[in-house]
Amino acid sequence: xxxxxxxxxxxxxxxxxxPVTINLGLFILALGFALRINxxxxxxxxxxxxxxxxxxxxxGWVEKILCEDESGNYHPWEDRSFRIxxxxxxFSEVAFFGAFxxxxxxxxxxxxxxxxxxxxxxxxxxxxxxxxxxxxxxxQAFTPLGAWGLPAVNAILIxxxxxxxxxxxxGLSTANRGQMxxxxxxxxxxGVAFLFQQAMEYRHAAELxxxxxxxxxxxxxxxxxxxxxxxxxxxxxxxxxxLLRAFHGNFKAExxxxxxxxxWYWNFAVAIPGLLVFVYFYWL
Amino acid sequence: xxxxxxxxxxxxxxxxxxxxxxxxxxxxxxxLGILYMSFGAIMFFIGGAFIVAVRAELLLPGLQxxxxxxxxxxxxxHALIMVFGAIMPFATGLNNYLIPxxxxxxxxxxxxxxxxxxxxxxxxxxLLLTPFLLQFSGVGSGATGAGWIMHNAxxxxxxxxxxxxxxxxxxxxxxxxxxxxxxxxxTVLNMRAPGxxxxxxxxxxxxxxxxxxxxxxxxxVFSAAAxxxxxxxHFGTHFFxxxxxxxxxxxxxxxxxxxxxxxxIVLLPAWGxxxxxxxxxxxxxxxxxxAQVYALWTICFLSFIVWSHHMLTSxxxxxxxxxxxxxxxxxxxxxxxxxFCWLGAIWRGAMTFETPMLxxxxxxxxxxxxxxxxxxxxxxxxxxxYHNSYVIVSHFHYTFFGxxxxxxxxAAYYWLPKFTGHMFDEKLGRLHFWLTTIxxxxxxxxxxxxxxxxxxxxxxxxxxxxxxxxxxxxAGAFLLGLAQLLLVYIVVKCVRGGPKATxxxxxxxxxxxxxxxxxPPYHTFETPPEVK
Numbered sequence: 001x002x003x004x005x006x007x008x009x010x011x012x013x014x015x016x017x018x019p020v021t022i023n024l025g026l027f028i029l030a031l032g033f034a035l036r037i038n039x040x041x042x043x044x045x046x047x048x049x050x051x052x053x054x055x056x057x058x059x060g061w062v063e064k065i066l067c068e069d070e071s072g073n074y075h076p077w078e079d080r081s082f083r084i085x086x087x088x089x090x091f092s093e094v095a096f097f098g099a100f101x102x103x104x105x106x107x108x109x110x111x112x113x114x115x116x117x118x119x120x121x122x123x124x125x126x127x128x129x130x131x132x133x134x135x136x137x138x139x140q141a142f143t144p145l146g147a148w149g150l151p152a153v154n155a156i157l158i159x160x161x162x163x164x165x166x167x168x169x170x171g172l173s174t175a176n177r178g179q180m181x182x183x184x185x186x187x188x189x190x191g192v193a194f195l196f197q198q199a200m201e202y203r204h205a206a207e208l209x210x211x212x213x214x215x216x217x218x219x220x221x222x223x224x225x226x227x228x229x230x231x232x233x234x235x236x237x238x239x240x241x242x243l244l245r246a247f248h249g250n251f252k253a254e255x256x257x258x259x260x261x262x263x264w265y266w267n268f269a270v271a272i273p274g275l276l277v278f279v280y281f282y283w284l
Numbered sequence: 285x286x287x288x289x290x291x292x293x294x295x296x297x298x299x300x301x302x303x304x305x306x307x308x309x310x311x312x313x314x315x316l317g318i319l320y321m322s323f324g325a326i327m328f329f330i331g332g333a334f335i336v337a338v339r340a341e342l343l344l345p346g347l348q349x350x351x352x353x354x355x356x357x358x359x360x361x362h363a364l365i366m367v368f369g370a371i372m373p374f375a376t377g378l379n380n381y382l383i384p385x386x387x388x389x390x391x392x393x394x395x396x397x398x399x400x401x402x403x404x405x406x407x408x409x410x411l412l413l414t415p416f417l418l419q420f421s422g423v424g425s426g427a428t429g430a431g432w433i434m435h436n437a438x439x440x441x442x443x444x445x446x447x448x449x450x451x452x453x454x455x456x457x458x459x460x461x462x463x464x465x466x467x468x469x470x471t472v473l474n475m476r477a478p479g480x481x482x483x484x485x486x487x488x489x490x491x492x493x494x495x496x497x498x499x500x501x502x503x504x505v506f507s508a509a510a511x512x513x514x515x516x517x518h519f520g521t522h523f524f525x526x527x528x529x530x531x532x533x534x535x536x537x538x539x540x541x542x543x544x545x546x547x548x549i550v551l552l553p554a555w556g557x558x559x560x561x562x563x564x565x566x567x568x569x570x571x572x573x574x575a576q577v578y579a580l581w582t583i584c585f586l587s588f589i590v591w592s593h594h595m596l597t598s599x600x601x602x603x604x605x606x607x608x609x610x611x612x613x614x615x616x617x618x619x620x621x622x623x624f625c626w627l628g629a630i631w632r633g634a635m636t637f638e639t640p641m642l643x644x645x646x647x648x649x650x651x652x653x654x655x656x657x658x659x660x661x662x663x664x665x666x667x668x669x670y671h672n673s674y675v676i677v678s679h680f681h682y683t684f685f686g687x688x689x690x691x692x693x694x695a696a697y698y699w700l701p702k703f704t705g706h707m708f709d710e711k712l713g714r715l716h717f718w719l720t721t722i723x724x725x726x727x728x729x730x731x732x733x734x735x736x737x738x739x740x741x742x743x744x745x746x747x748x749x750x751x752x753x754x755x756x757x758x759a760g761a762f763l764l765g766l767a768q769l770l771l772v773y774i775v776v777k778c779v780r781g782g783p784k785a786t787x788x789x790x791x792x793x794x795x796x797x798x799x800x801x802x803x804p805p806y807h808t809f810e811t812p813p814e815v816k
Binding site: 009010012013014015016017018019020022023024026027030031033034035037038040061077080081084085088089091092093095096098099100102103106107110111112115124125134211212213215216217218219222223 | 300301305306308309310311389390391393394395396397399400403404407410411414423424445448449452453455456459462465466467469470473474475500501502503504505507508509512515518519520521522523526527528529530531533534537538807810811
């Protein structure tokens with residue numbers, strides 16, 4: 001390690017306007033959103049403008065990183081920075097997701113039993129039962145979602161996509177580019193299929209009467225799967241970028257940090273949370 | 285501790301763009317450190333101005349100046365600005381400037397991410413203050429008034445646009461803190477010069493590494509809680525709505541799971557830099573290096589399992605209350621290790637009392653008071669009386685101001701000659717210390733007594749029997765605010781000129797950053813130094 005460091009400079013990128021552009025976009029987005037949900041501003045122009053600006057900044061930044069990568073600015077020392085950074089970024093994403101998962105567990109393990117253990121004559125609303133799944137007074141009756149239909153299929157899809165990414169990585173290290181591209185393509189298609197099925201599941205839930213406002217059940221269902229879905233969508237975009245890069249002949253056996261980072265993200269911030277949603281929301 | 289045998293310093297980059305574009309687009313850790321620190325200093329005065337208005341209202345019993353709603357906004361903004369706008373950015377600025385110098389790195393590991401993390405902050409601050417300003421033109425009901433941790437937000441006591449702006453502010457701040465923290469972790473783990481093993485790193489670097497771990501785990505939970513609050517308020521979910529099967533206590537759990545580590549996130553950087561300053565002015569090496577590293581880790585671990593001591597009166601089961609009482613008291617063990625190490629550092633040292641040393645000693649004394657009262661507060665029976673009273677206000681100001689701010693001031697004076705290349709006016713610095721110490725205590729000692737006498741927090745009025753205490757406290761707060769203007773004068777004067785500072789700056793100073801000239805060149809350690 002030490003020889004590697006002393007004979008080379010660490011690549012410090014020149015000044016860049018992309019970070020501050022993203023921030024300006026995020027600021028306009030937040031401002032527009034806050035004003036709109038409070039009906040002070042009625043249009044969606046600021047929201048769209050903010051999103052576009054942030055996306056422009058993000059894509060410009062990523063493009064710059066890819067150019068720097070392909071023009072040989074990054075060496076194992078810089079790659080190690082990206083690896084550590086991604087590991088801790090995933091850690092923070094898992095903490096964010098974990099808060100939603102713990103909220104579900106808290107409701108099931110603490111607040112509902114506690115409400116149920118009160119004076120037997122106490123009732124929050126007619127026919128209140130302190131059991132999971134619990135709706136609310138404002139919701140119509142609903143049927144809880146079963147685990148062994150779409151959700152189980154989705155759990156298998158997400159597991160299979162993680163496996164195919166590992167297979168793609170193996171293709172790279174055995175210099176089998178066809179296997180790498182195929183693995184990436186399979187993982188990407190499985191992710192898209194998951195997203196499509198999730199949309200079907202939402203439609204199914206709406207038919208069963210489960211809405212965002214169906215007490216804590218609907219709340220936890222849509223928020224937990226929604227947070228997971230956003231991470232999934234981000235992962236799909238990353239996989240699409242990987243796929244395009246693979247077609248362009250990027251990634252060598254000795255330089256493939258982008259591939260590794262995305263598969264970590266996919267495995268730990270998309271696949272495992274997806275399984276946890278299946279186990280703790282649908283199954284148990 | 286570390287001595288550099290070679291410090292290759294040369295400028296291989298073209299010159300940075302001129303004017304405002306230099307600062308907007310910079311990837312240089314020194315530029316960003318200066319930006320962070322300047323931002324922190326500016327917000328320190330804005331947050332201070334808010335609390336001066338609050339203390340003006342509390343000067344006399346009855347309502348004179350502010351409506352209760354405005355009062356709530358002002359103390360809430362004061363807290364949010366001081367924690368997220370002043371102390372944390374200033375500490376981040378110190379890490380940006382100093383960590384690469386202390387570990388012999390050419391820059392932070394992810395320089396563009398570093399820029400990203402800083403330039404969110406001015407936008408976040410603007411977003412937080414937007415509803416406050418909008419109310420004066422008749423739009424909306426003002427900024428959030430739910431307390432810094434949004435405790436009251438779920439109870440429908442706080443409607444209006446302020447909380448939504450605060451929620452988005454928290455999202456932006458979260459992005460800033462997490463990217464900044466990731467950068468610290470990557471820099472420390474990947475950028476150390478050959479020879480600087482983990483257990484040879486300066487304590488400030490250790491403290492920031494641990495702070496970064498805490499930020500990465502705690503901050504996303506805060507963002508998640510804010511997201512749940514947003515959907516509860518506007519999109520029909522029922523996370524915190526008991527009438528629909530949710531639980532308002534869940535909000536408190538989530539927010540204090542962040543909020544308690546946050547206390548240490550604010551304090552750990554100060555704990556890391558105090559040993560350097562004490563050692564320098566005692567002409568002794570850092571005392572108990574390993575013990576302090578282990579104590580910091582222990583505090584990091586404990587900080588995540590004690591959060592409900594903020595909620596002892598919220599109706600937790602008795603077993604939970606007793607658990608959180610004992611776990612909280614356990615924090616005093618590693619904290620005492622730190623305090624005794626600081627005392628060990630000055631024990632029989634050849635001490636001189638320059639301004640940074642005065643602030644460091646003031647830090648030890650004031651933080652000691654805050655910490656000792658913190659040992660009493662989690663006692664369940666005692667907490668029932670003190671909860672939400674001015675005892676709490678005084679307690680956390682002894683830790684945050686007496687600890688955090690005194691620590692940051694000590695650091696500012698200690699490294700100011702390194703940053704600017706000029707010595708500051710020592711006489712004025714000492715005057716600033718003594719005025720700050722006297723008026724700080726004048727502000728907060730009366731609040732212990734007012735709190736013991738039953739004065740509640742977050743209320744714009746108080747009974748007549750508390751008049752004397754509040755009069756003294758308000759007078760102290762005004763004078764404390766005025767005394768800080770002296771700091772501005774000292775810093776501006778020091779930036780503009782003054783006696784040349786040597787590279788070493790302080791006679792007893794140790795560390796890699798003191799092997800460089802003052803101010804250090806724009807790019808440093810482009811080739812890693814050899815450290816023995």
